[in-house]
Amino acid sequence: MKRLSAALGLPILLIGLWWAMSAGSTSFFWPPLETIVRAFPETWTADPILHDVLPSLARLAVGYLTALVAGVAAGTAIGSFRTLRALCEPALEFFRAIPPPVLIPVIALFAGYTGWTAKVITIALGCVWPILLNTVEGVRSVDEVLRDTARSYRLSRRATLQHVVLRGASPRIATGARQALSIGVILMVISELFGADRGLGAAIVQFQRGFAIPQMWTGIILLGLIGVALSALFRLVEHRTLAWYRGLRQAEREV
Amino acid sequence: MSATSKLDGPARFLGLAGLSLVVGVAEALPRLDVVDRRFLPPFSSMAVALGRQLALGDFWIALGQTLRGWALGLAVAMLAGVVFGVVIGSVPFLRAVTASTIEFLRPIPSVALIPLVVLIYGSQLQSALVLVVYAAFWQVLVQVLYGVADVDPVVRDTARSYRFSRWTVVRTVVWPTALPYVVTGFRLAAAVALILEITAELIIGVPGLGRSIGVAQSSGAVAETYALVIVVGIIGVLVNASARAVERRALRWHTSIRRDL
Amino acid sequence: MDPSVSLDVAGLAKTYTGHGRSVEAVRDLTFRIGRGELVCIVGPSGAGKTTLLRCIAGLLPTSGGTITLDGAPVTAPPAGMAVVFQEYGRSLFPWLTVRKNVELPLRRTPRAQRTLNVDAALAAVGLTESADAHPWQLSGGMQQRVAIARAIAYEPSVLLMDEPFAAVDAQTRADLEDLVRALWHRLGITVLFVTHDIDESVYLGQRVLVLSNRPTVVLEDVRIDLPDERDQLQTRSSKEFADLRGRVYELVQLAKRGHRPGD
Amino acid sequence: MDPSVSLDVAGLAKTYTGHGRSVEAVRDLTFRIGRGELVCIVGPSGAGKTTLLRCIAGLLPTSGGTITLDGAPVTAPPAGMAVVFQEYGRSLFPWLTVRKNVELPLRRTPRAQRTLNVDAALAAVGLTESADAHPWQLSGGMQQRVAIARAIAYEPSVLLMDEPFAAVDAQTRADLEDLVRALWHRLGITVLFVTHDIDESVYLGQRVLVLSNRPTVVLEDVRIDLPDERDQLQTRSSKEFADLRGRVYELVQLAKRGHRPGD
Amino acid sequence: TDTTSSAGTTKLKIGVIPIVDVAPIYLGIKQGFFSAEGLDVTLETAQGGAAIVPGVVSGQYQFGFSNTTSLLLASSQGLPLKAVAAGVASTGVEGKDFGAVIVKADSPIKTAKDLAGKRVAVNTLKNINTTTINNVVQKAGGDPSTITYVELAFPDIGAAIAKGDVDAGQVVEPFLTIGTGQGNRQVVSNYAGTDADLTVGMYFTSQQYASQNPKVVAGFTAAMKKSMEYAAAHPDDVRAILSTYTKIDPTVQQNLTLPKWPTAVDRDAVQLLGDLAKKDGLITKPLTLDTLLP
Numbered sequence A: 001m002k003r004l005s006a007a008l009g010l011p012i013l014l015i016g017l018w019w020a021m022s023a024g025s026t027s028f029f030w031p032p033l034e035t036i037v038r039a040f041p042e043t044w045t046a047d048p049i050l051h052d053v054l055p056s057l058a059r060l061a062v063g064y065l066t067a068l069v070a071g072v073a074a075g076t077a078i079g080s081f082r083t084l085r086a087l088c089e090p091a092l093e094f095f096r097a098i099p100p101p102v103l104i105p106v107i108a109l110f111a112g113y114t115g116w117t118a119k120v121i122t123i124a125l126g127c128v129w130p131i132l133l134n135t136v137e138g139v140r141s142v143d144e145v146l147r148d149t150a151r152s153y154r155l156s157r158r159a160t161l162q163h164v165v166l167r168g169a170s171p172r173i174a175t176g177a178r179q180a181l182s183i184g185v186i187l188m189v190i191s192e193l194f195g196a197d198r199g200l201g202a203a204i205v206q207f208q209r210g211f212a213i214p215q216m217w218t219g220i221i222l223l224g225l226i227g228v229a230l231s232a233l234f235r236l237v238e239h240r241t242l243a244w245y246r247g248l249r250q251a252e253r254e255v
Numbered sequence B: 001m002s003a004t005s006k007l008d009g010p011a012r013f014l015g016l017a018g019l020s021l022v023v024g025v026a027e028a029l030p031r032l033d034v035v036d037r038r039f040l041p042p043f044s045s046m047a048v049a050l051g052r053q054l055a056l057g058d059f060w061i062a063l064g065q066t067l068r069g070w071a072l073g074l075a076v077a078m079l080a081g082v083v084f085g086v087v088i089g090s091v092p093f094l095r096a097v098t099a100s101t102i103e104f105l106r107p108i109p110s111v112a113l114i115p116l117v118v119l120i121y122g123s124q125l126q127s128a129l130v131l132v133v134y135a136a137f138w139q140v141l142v143q144v145l146y147g148v149a150d151v152d153p154v155v156r157d158t159a160r161s162y163r164f165s166r167w168t169v170v171r172t173v174v175w176p177t178a179l180p181y182v183v184t185g186f187r188l189a190a191a192v193a194l195i196l197e198i199t200a201e202l203i204i205g206v207p208g209l210g211r212s213i214g215v216a217q218s219s220g221a222v223a224e225t226y227a228l229v230i231v232v233g234i235i236g237v238l239v240n241a242s243a244r245a246v247e248r249r250a251l252r253w254h255t256s257i258r259r260d261l
Numbered sequence C, D: 001m002d003p004s005v006s007l008d009v010a011g012l013a014k015t016y017t018g019h020g021r022s023v024e025a026v027r028d029l030t031f032r033i034g035r036g037e038l039v040c041i042v043g044p045s046g047a048g049k050t051t052l053l054r055c056i057a058g059l060l061p062t063s064g065g066t067i068t069l070d071g072a073p074v075t076a077p078p079a080g081m082a083v084v085f086q087e088y089g090r091s092l093f094p095w096l097t098v099r100k101n102v103e104l105p106l107r108r109t110p111r112a113q114r115t116l117n118v119d120a121a122l123a124a125v126g127l128t129e130s131a132d133a134h135p136w137q138l139s140g141g142m143q144q145r146v147a148i149a150r151a152i153a154y155e156p157s158v159l160l161m162d163e164p165f166a167a168v169d170a171q172t173r174a175d176l177e178d179l180v181r182a183l184w185h186r187l188g189i190t191v192l193f194v195t196h197d198i199d200e201s202v203y204l205g206q207r208v209l210v211l212s213n214r215p216t217v218v219l220e221d222v223r224i225d226l227p228d229e230r231d232q233l234q235t236r237s238s239k240e241f242a243d244l245r246g247r248v249y250e251l252v253q254l255a256k257r258g259h260r261p262g263d
Numbered sequence E: 001t002d003t004t005s006s007a008g009t010t011k012l013k014i015g016v017i018p019i020v021d022v023a024p025i026y027l028g029i030k031q032g033f034f035s036a037e038g039l040d041v042t043l044e045t046a047q048g049g050a051a052i053v054p055g056v057v058s059g060q061y062q063f064g065f066s067n068t069t070s071l072l073l074a075s076s077q078g079l080p081l082k083a084v085a086a087g088v089a090s091t092g093v094e095g096k097d098f099g100a101v102i103v104k105a106d107s108p109i110k111t112a113k114d115l116a117g118k119r120v121a122v123n124t125l126k127n128i129n130t131t132t133i134n135n136v137v138q139k140a141g142g143d144p145s146t147i148t149y150v151e152l153a154f155p156d157i158g159a160a161i162a163k164g165d166v167d168a169g170q171v172v173e174p175f176l177t178i179g180t181g182q183g184n185r186q187v188v189s190n191y192a193g194t195d196a197d198l199t200v201g202m203y204f205t206s207q208q209y210a211s212q213n214p215k216v217v218a219g220f221t222a223a224m225k226k227s228m229e230y231a232a233a234h235p236d237d238v239r240a241i242l243s244t245y246t247k248i249d250p251t252v253q254q255n256l257t258l259p260k261w262p263t264a265v266d267r268d269a270v271q272l273l274g275d276l277a278k279k280d281g282l283i284t285k286p287l288t289l290d291t292l293l294p
């Protein structure tokens, strides 16, 4: 109950503020919140949810999970071997700095322009960086005594990886994974600016270009709600897998 | 120490080797007709186009504009991200209250905000700045929030038992603990800021490299486009190298660094 | 209220809950310590000594009972108190050098005085040479001594020490014991000293509180009526010492076997 | 090569460098340990005992000299060796329960046998009840006992222990001492035991190696010719014990004062 | 109020897209047509109307360039815009226009009718290019509702056609010349095929600005008219000025098809585009051209 009110308190306050401040707005691009709320059910009916939102979410899920697996795998390798890190890092940083709008056409050259592949790769490529970087740092900062313990008991490579390295790095992997989640949502939109005819992102951009501003706002709000929902889901998983970490850090006092 | 310098040479060499590999692949793929060279020219043509660019005054002006916008936005985002992160992270009540709002705001893509910033600022520097700050801020904030939560309880108790003031705790306990996360946040934010700066220039037409890319794109000048993109990538590499250098100094004490020696 | 009482622990209870476990660590612990007293605490491993100390230090919320320090209830870490933690290694700031670690709590002391204090404390624990090292460059015993140096440089009025000499060699241990007694004499501070070394508890303390097994109560409060002037060789070889030592040993064995007061 | 020699340390040297400091921890350390021997090591805090153990365990590259275990030079952690680290708290996996921590090295043992081993080890250190707790829910002494349980459940052929009883109470300590001796008898393993407790070193060992101050060499190799059957009360109260104890104490004091062999 | 500086000139910011279409305004500035009207013009480039329209509405730009359908859409949604000058128009010559649908040389698509049922790339969905393609396909006897449109940027359309991801694509200059140079074939000129005088783009301002600054608007319109006339009369100057604001390859620059630059907005063509947009469901409210057109 307390947690619920804490979670809802500020949003309700902000929404109230937005409602009040936009009430009499005549600005075309800042319509009253009331107008937006009215437009919401008309805009997101069964058809767009089925043909825009769900496929987008499916692509997001595939891209995100790909990034998670690839980021953790590559991050563990790069974090464990200094030579590999020295070899890869500049090249990775190079690609990391390239904006998706110019990178996507290159991806499309290989992965095709219209199918899911290019979009999924775009999402995965965006999500992978926070996961990769955090995994690398997490792997590097696993306690030395723990590593020595694993070595002295001659745990196999796999066991060390599974029970020591990945678990030790898991708090940081979670940091990266959480960060990647919202980036994934963003890239879900960006990827649909390209070679898409349907999708949540494509819909928002078409509203924007068609000057259907209240509808565009409903799309943005929908994105935010998806973000909240995904983050709640994430928290659930994190809560279970990182219970030891919260105990260790005596974080149970926190909500 | 000697160990560091012993490593630095090979590390740099290896890094260059890695980049050369990328260059090699970029040269080979079009030449071997794996991709159509009309759409992805071999690296050598990009390099030639880049050479032509470097001779132009306009290029350097655009580069300067991009770097200025990027650095400014990044600085603001870092400052705001660290301050908000430390404050929100240190006060459990604030953390609980803001969590849902943060999660709502984070996934809103900066590109969706473009019409709004244009409405307010047009294609001025500020438009890009708003987008850069908005996108980069979250990168730092999330890292700092997790970093602040990483404080060792024994360390925290030590600080409490000696009755350190709030400010001292932040300075001597929270900040050093969160620092590795801040560095990661910086590395993430630096790239995101660069991406948004370029994207804003590209789409809104804020002066800078991105606008040059946009012009090259809409002129069908493929090699020029990639030449400019390479410049962007190189900025990314340099930023990371400097972040690593800072990290080696500031985090000498950290497990990840001291083990490396 | 008795002004000579420094610390009054009445009916203290502490139950750890969370993460699927609920452990009643301390149940109904009551004792008093006079101002300027040096009291040792012994008890079986896992009895709740650390828990008790952390409650007194105001670092852990209690589940019941009251703790009063100099007449005021303890709810947050009180002023003028120094704690040497059992987890000495984790209590040092890895990002600071040894000197900076010791110096940190002295932020309000004038610089000259501070340097003096720190140098003296480091010399007392034999770490002058390692002042510029980082804690993780030190051996376990050296780390522990850094934590001790930090506490004594602070010149507290109440000093809580949780097995502070566990990691140092016999000779250093003897030196540090004398150091604590000297400090206690010089500053007239109240000292609460947790140890597993029964000889040490008898040698150091004016009283030895023997704790029972978990859930913890005070099994017995042994008064150490040795002369105030103590000496590592003479005191330890005296008959009274041997008797007291035997008595405390017996109690600890009882405690370990689950004996409780009134049994 | 002498087949009865298990561990041969010859001219071992270790200098820590890096971070603007260069510390010569160990200089020219030479000794041999027979197969199935129980040898204790004492020495001043910061002498290099932990360093030595970590070198023997193959965890730390040496700067000079050779370490040979059962005829093979040690370059990586050898098979069948268990180490109890001085930093016991940090050596436990915080994400695993006590049981899982003890079980982890036994991954190749069949499940039934494994459960048996783990249960026996936990019972031996008195932690049966806490098997499902996480390490950070335990007291310091309990954590240390988990580390010990892990080592004995592993049934190693060489056991290295770095101040393994520093955080437990006197009674538990005595029990654990007997446990180590019983284990040593039963499995015929080679044990290297670092301690600061001089009584303990004499009580436990067949030999006590006294190390000098840093840079470390062997100050003296004291043979403990007490009968093999030892008893906490009888052995400790014997005349021979007192003599040996006095001898080792004297050596440690010498070492602390910077005395070196040949002085 | 006119924002007039001390020298009696008015500073104007104009949002344009850096493409061939806006060559006249660059020429006009160079020729001094704007300064003659007391206008000190700065051109700000952006990628498309999505960035320019809000800029004009909020007053960040005083004038902007956008395609006609976008302006109609905005106007129908209630955005207070006012067209002030013609921007660019079709040449009206089938096969020799500045925009067309192209396919691979060996594609089975020969006529507009064949586009039915195919995948066609356009740079923006639900805009001028889709409505005009639908129009020409229907005129040719095909069913436009069976076309699947895919949104791709102009530079990527050629690559997507080459890869076979789309069957056809609508491109404008310089991509038309580049594309045909790479062996692609024009199927239909969707602008010319819709209307010989199709006004593809226009310059516009906000109604508020127009009503408050009639003199500036008149001056701008006059200068634009001169610019258009000049551009229409001096194609070589046009080709030359392109290299100042684009990176178009010199040979492409020489060969590309220049659009027509009319001096006035063709009201019928705008009406036609509006009707097409309405037919495709882009506009749902009744058309009121009078608010948009001068």
Ligand SMILES: Nc1ncnc2c1ncn2[C@@H]1O[C@H](COP(=O)(O)OP(=O)(O)OP(=O)(O)O)[C@@H](O)[C@H]1O
Pocket: C016, C017, C023, C024, C025, C043, C044, C045, C046, C047, C048, C049, C050, C051, C052, C086, C214, D136, D137, D138, D139, D140, D141, D142, D167, D168, D169
């Ligand atoms: N964070 C915690 N969560 C749950 N239980 C805890 C926690 N800390 C301690 N305990 C439990 O409380 C009891 C007392 O622990 P405490 O650390 O006070 O013992 P101690 O007397 O200091 O023991 P030792 O001499 O071994 O250090 C133990 O049984 C322990 O398992």
Ligand SMILES: Nc1ncnc2c1ncn2[C@@H]1O[C@H](COP(=O)(O)OP(=O)(O)OP(=O)(O)O)[C@@H](O)[C@H]1O
Pocket: C136, C137, C138, C139, C140, C141, C142, C167, C168, C169, D016, D017, D023, D024, D025, D043, D044, D045, D046, D047, D048, D049, D050, D051, D052, D086, D214
């Ligand atoms: N990582 C390190 N970097 C630099 N110096 C180190 C490091 N570890 C240990 N030393 C130094 O090496 C010396 C020996 O350390 P070691 O830990 O082996 O001592 P020890 O005999 O185990 O002491 P103690 O009984 O206090 O645990 C010490 O002077 C210490 O400062």
Ligand SMILES: [Mg+2]
Pocket: C049, C050, C051, C086, C162, D139, D140, D141
């Ligand atoms: Mg304790």
Ligand SMILES: [Mg+2]
Pocket: C139, C140, C141, D049, D050, D051, D086, D162
């Ligand atoms: Mg040690």
